[in-house]
Amino acid sequence: TVYRASTTAPVNIAVVKYWGKRDAKLNLPTNSSLSVTLAQSDLRTLTTASCSATYPEGDTLILNGEPSDVSGARTQACFRELRARRAALEAADPSLPKLSTMPLRIVSENNFPTAAGLASSAAGFAALVRAIANLYELPASPSELSLIARQGSGSACRSLFGGYVAWRMGEKADGSDSLAVQVAEASHWPEMRALILVVSAAKKGVSSTSGMQQTVATSGLFKERIATVVPKHMEAMEKAIKERDFATFAEITMRDSNSFHATCADTYPPIFYMNDVSRAAIRAVEQINDAAGRTVAAYTFDAGPNAVIYYLEQDTDIVVGTLYSVLGAGIDGWKQSIVESLKQPA
Ligand code: DP6
Secondary structure (H helix, E strand, O other): OOEEEEEEEEOEEEEEOOOOEEEOOOOEEOOOEEEEEOOOOOOEEEEEEEEOOOOOOOOEEEEOOEEEOOOOHHHHHHHHHHHHHHHHHHHHOOOOOOHHHOOEEEEEEEOOOHHHOOOOHHHHHHHHHHHHHHHOOOOOOHHHHHHHHHHHOHHHHHHHOOOEEEEEOOOOOOOOOOEEEEEEOHHHOOOEEEEEEEOOOOOOOOOHHHHHHHHHHHOHHHHHHHHHHHHHHHHHHHHHHHOOOHHHHHHHHHHHHHHHHHHHHOOOOOOOOOOHHHHHHHHHHHHHHHHHOOOOEEEEEOOOOOEEEEEEHHHHHHHHHHHHHHHHHHOOOOOEEEEEEOOOOO
């Protein structure tokens, strides 16, 4: 017998960034973070998990059609946690098939090019964890699953919810209180839109995992960021989302992105994720807001040069129209854009 379950998980883009680990093994962060989950329609991972006593080769993982390494510590941590929970169910009910002892086969597919340089580990580990949890019929809430997905990739814990999601850093050494919670459903603010400017499809130079370790070890500015900047941003951001206050949402989003990239520049040796096209996108957003006489767009950048622009549906013409005419006109490196509407994931 082959047992099987499938699920999808969407990409999320942080507006208050996770950057820094206090425990690299458990992926425990130095600060809380907050993100917006994108619609499944364009950016998601589809994962099928199956298990069978007849699988000959032990655990296997296929990513976008290519056999991939399952022996990595992060994947192993997720498998171990999920198997332990299944084993507990089997111990309590001996009539259940012993899935926890069978080899796992994971087949995972992104519906966007990995080469687009967009964060795929968040959707990837969220889908992997939920697919196996479904396969094992675990009675786990999304927040409980977020504890496991976090060990795959920190940002993955936020992709188990749609809408607006906070990852509470927690304080316990075992990580049992470092989990994701939903701050608001996508339907709370249905006008929210995100435009992704793919500035470069190249793979990022310094991975986020190693970049944040270098920042924690060497940046003085980082200490200020986690002690005062992020707590202030988290509070203001949650309030702005609850009140659907776009001007504040936008200002905190841009300030937090700037603060994060400033700590990267303050890392020794410095880390630069943004390039000239990224900076042109920042200037374009400022120009759009100036011309509108109010804040209609916000930029944010992760550990790479691509921009994500948040705006409201009613301002699509001024935001998207101006971005195309300013950036599309003659800037090298402008490759393509993906317009994403934000909907509640299925
Ligand atoms: C800049 O979640 O990729 O996108 O936990 O080491 O896998 P690991 O890091 P990862 O870091 C994401 C960093 C970020 C900000 C964010 O998503 O909050």
